[in-house]
Amino acid sequence: MGNHHGRHSSGHRKHRTNGGSGSVPDETAGPSYKYGPSDPITSSATKSSNMGLSLPYSHVDSSLRALASQAEGFGRFAVGGLHGALHHVTTLADDGPGSLREACRRKEPLWIVFEISGTIELSSYLNVSSYKTIDGRGQRIKLTGKGLRLKECEHVIICNLEFEGGRGPDVDGIQIKPKSKHIWIDRCSLRDYDDGLIDITRESTDITISRCHFSQHDKTILIGADPSHTDDRCIRVTIHHCFFDGTRQRHPRVRFGKVHLYNNYTRNWGIYAVCASVESQIYSQCNIYEAGQKKVAFKYLTEKAADREEACTGCIKSEGDLFITGTQPGLLTTTTGSSTFHPSEYYPTWTVEAPIDALKHVLQHCTGWQCVPRPANQTLVV
Numbered sequence: 001m002g003n004h005h006g007r008h009s010s011g012h013r014k015h016r017t018n019g020g021s022g023s024v025p026d027e028t029a030g031p032s033y034k035y036g037p038s039d040p041i042t043s044s045a046t047k048s049s050n051m052g053l054s055l056p057y058s059h060v061d062s063s064l065r066a067l068a069s070q071a072e073g074f075g076r077f078a079v080g081g082l083h084g085a086l087h088h089v090t091t092l093a094d095d096g097p098g099s100l101r102e103a104c105r106r107k108e109p110l111w112i113v114f115e116i117s118g119t120i121e122l123s124s125y126l127n128v129s130s131y132k133t134i135d136g137r138g139q140r141i142k143l144t145g146k147g148l149r150l151k152e153c154e155h156v157i158i159c160n161l162e163f164e165g166g167r168g169p170d171v172d173g174i175q176i177k178p179k180s181k182h183i184w185i186d187r188c189s190l191r192d193y194d195d196g197l198i199d200i201t202r203e204s205t206d207i208t209i210s211r212c213h214f215s216q217h218d219k220t221i222l223i224g225a226d227p228s229h230t231d232d233r234c235i236r237v238t239i240h241h242c243f244f245d246g247t248r249q250r251h252p253r254v255r256f257g258k259v260h261l262y263n264n265y266t267r268n269w270g271i272y273a274v275c276a277s278v279e280s281q282i283y284s285q286c287n288i289y290e291a292g293q294k295k296v297a298f299k300y301l302t303e304k305a306a307d308r309e310e311a312c313t314g315c316i317k318s319e320g321d322l323f324i325t326g327t328q329p330g331l332l333t334t335t336t337g338s339s340t341f342h343p344s345e346y347y348p349t350w351t352v353e354a355p356i357d358a359l360k361h362v363l364q365h366c367t368g369w370q371c372v373p374r375p376a377n378q379t380l381v382v
Contacts, residue, residue, distance in 0.1 A: 053353050053359060054353065055351065055353070055362065056072050056241065056350075056351040057070060057186070057211070061137070061372055062375065063376060063378045064111065064135070064374065064376060064377040064378065065111060065377070066375070067133065067157055067159060067186070068080055068082035068157070069082070071157075071184040071186070072238065072240065072351060073208040073238025073347060073350060074205070074207055074208055074260070075182060075183055075209075075238060076208065077206065078155050078157055078182040078183055078206075078208070079157075079182075080111065080155055080184070081133040081157075082109070082133070083131070084108055084109025084131060085108075085110060085111070086110075086111050086113065087106075087111065087112045087113070088113055088114075088115050089114045089115065089116070090115050090116065091116070092118045092120050093120075094120065094121060099120075100112070100120060100126065100141075101122075104126060104128045105127065105129060107129060108131070109130075109131035110132055111133045111135060112132060112133060112134050112135060113139075114135075114136060114138070114139040114141050115139075117140040118141070119141075119144055120142070120143050120144070121145045122143060122145040122146035123146065124146055125146050125148070125171075126143075127148075127151060128150050130153040130154045130155055130156070131154075131155045131156075132155075132156050132157075133158075134148075134158050134159065134161065135159050135160065135374070136161040136369070137159065137160045137374045138372070138373050138374025139374070140162070140369065141161050141162065142162040142163070142164055143162070144164055144165040144166065145166065146166055146168070146171055147171060147174055147175060148173070148174045149175045150174070150177075151177065151178065151180065152178060152179050152180060153180050156180075156182075156183050157186070158183075158184070158185045158188060159184075159185075159186045159187055159188070160186070160187045160188065160372070161189075161369065162189045162368075162369045163188065163189065163190040163191070163197070164191050164192050165192050165193075166192070166194055166195075167193075167194050168194055169194065171194045172193060172195050172197065172199045173193050173196070173197040174197070174198045174199075175198075175199050176199065176201070176207065177199065177200070177202040177203075177204055177225070178201070178203055178204065179202065179204060181204065183204070183206070183207040183208070184210070185207075185208070185210070186208075186211055186212070187212065187368065188369065189213045189215075190212065190213070191215045191216040192217060196222050196250070197219075197220050197247075198220075198221045198222075199221075199222045200222070200224075200235065201222065202225055202229060202231075202232065203229075203232060203234055204235065205234050205235045205237075207236070209221070209238070209239045210239075210241050211241045211242065211367050212367060213369075214242065214243070215245040215247060216246075216247075217248070218270075219248070219249060219250050219253075220244060220247045220248075220249065220251055220252065221250050221253070222252065223235060223237055223252050223253065223254045223255070223257050224254055224277070224278075224280065225255070226255065227255065227277075227278050227303040227304055229255075229306075230256070230306055232255060232257060233256045235258070236257060237258075237259045237260075238259075238343075239259065239260070240260075240261070240264060241262075241264065241367065242264045242265075242367060243264070243363045243364060243367040244266040244267070244269070245268075246267065246270075248270030248271050249269060249271040249272055249275070250275065251269065251274055252274065252275075253274075253275040254275065254276055254280035254314060255278050255279070255280055256278060256280055257281075258283075259280070259282045259283070260285070260343045260350075261274070261283065262285040262286050262350065262352050263286055263287065263352055263353055263363075264287045264288070264363070265288045265359070265360050265363040265364070266287065266288070266289050266297075267288075267290040267291075268291070269292070269297075271294060273298065273299075274298050274299070275299040275301060276299075276300050276313060276314030276316050277301040277302070277313060278302075278304070278305050278311070278313065281339075282315065282316045282317070283319070283342065283343055284298075284316060284317065285318075285319045285321070285343075286320040286321065286354065287321050287355060288321075288322045288324070288355045288359065289321060289322065289323050289324070289327050291323075291325055291326060291327040291328075292325075295326055295327055296328045296329075296330040297323060297327055297329055297330055298316050298318075298329055298330040300330075300332060313332075315332075315340040316332075316340070321355065322355035322356075
């Protein structure tokens with residue numbers, strides 16, 4: 001990929017104000033959020049380097065388990081294997097002693113690290129059980145052939161892995177279904193699977209995807225299975241500081257769920273950037289949308305929920321988004337009988353920056369798998 005570990009400014013600052021420059025009116029009457037660490041949008045936009053950016057998670061590599069419960073957004077409660085033993089993967093074999101699969105099927109909490117680098121060829125989905133952290137820091141691990149499946153599990157953190165070359169019908173990089181919750185996917189590179197890169201369906205909720213790099217793919221992120229699965233109304237997902245790099249569609253595509261998108265960079269899509277369908281609510285905040293040949297960023301599809309008489313689409317609220325190189329937002333001016341949630345209804349703070357060149361540069365170089373050392377495993381104080 002050519003990505004490398006970039007410089008993040010010190011401090012983990014989150015900002016909320018009672019007003020914000022450059023935002024559209026807020027139908028939910030929730031508070032607005034400042035775009036920069038301390039500046040209004042006019043002065044923040046003049047910054048020419050990333051030194052002034054206040055990016056999230058600048059401290060989580062200070063110790064091995066500092067990741068736990070540090071996600072922003074809906075997945076913020078994910079603890080992973082915080083209270084479990086440190087478990088070492090010592091082989092690239094698909095299964096057996098010392099393998100990742102053997103670790104993930106264990107029932108007790110585990111913080112899983114790797115003692116080797118290389119490619120793990122999965123012959124079938126690798127099921128991840130509850131209270132697991134799969135921590136790729138310090139090595140370069142690529143999963144191929146199949147992907148991870150998070151089925152009826154909770155409190156899972158997946159960090160600093162590569163996913164490439166998943167083959168077969170319905171093969172996703174990370175498949176989250178059914179009824180999984182408190183999930184955080186951070187700093188992963190995902191590309192070239194036969195189906196999706198990440199699917200979140202069947203009542204799975206409270207999930208954050210951050211600092212990931214998506215490339216060489218068609219159907220990138222699906223949230224909400226189909227119009228018959230009305231229980232997907234519970235789905236809540238945050239996607240932030242991700243780089244969608246020429247992927248064709250679904251950044252994401254959403255049915256029923258509530259999705260907060262902020263500080264992502266989506267460029268050169270093949271069909272659309274973001275799609276709202278039946279009853280979905282998407283809050284798009286301070287993202288950068290840079291069109292290639294296809295100019296419209298937002299798409300709406302109408303579908304009929306199984307328990308409703310009439311078909312409907314979803315809602316997209318855009319606040320402070322930057323549309324460049326001729327990008328047309330494609331926002332609907334009115335959507336009868338519907339409204340979009342405001343993230344502050346669910347979590348009090350999050351780190352959001354102005355959608356400027358400095359942010360674009362950081363997202364191009366500091367998303368996906370990173371060559372970072374594995375932090376020391378300090379003694380856990382309870």
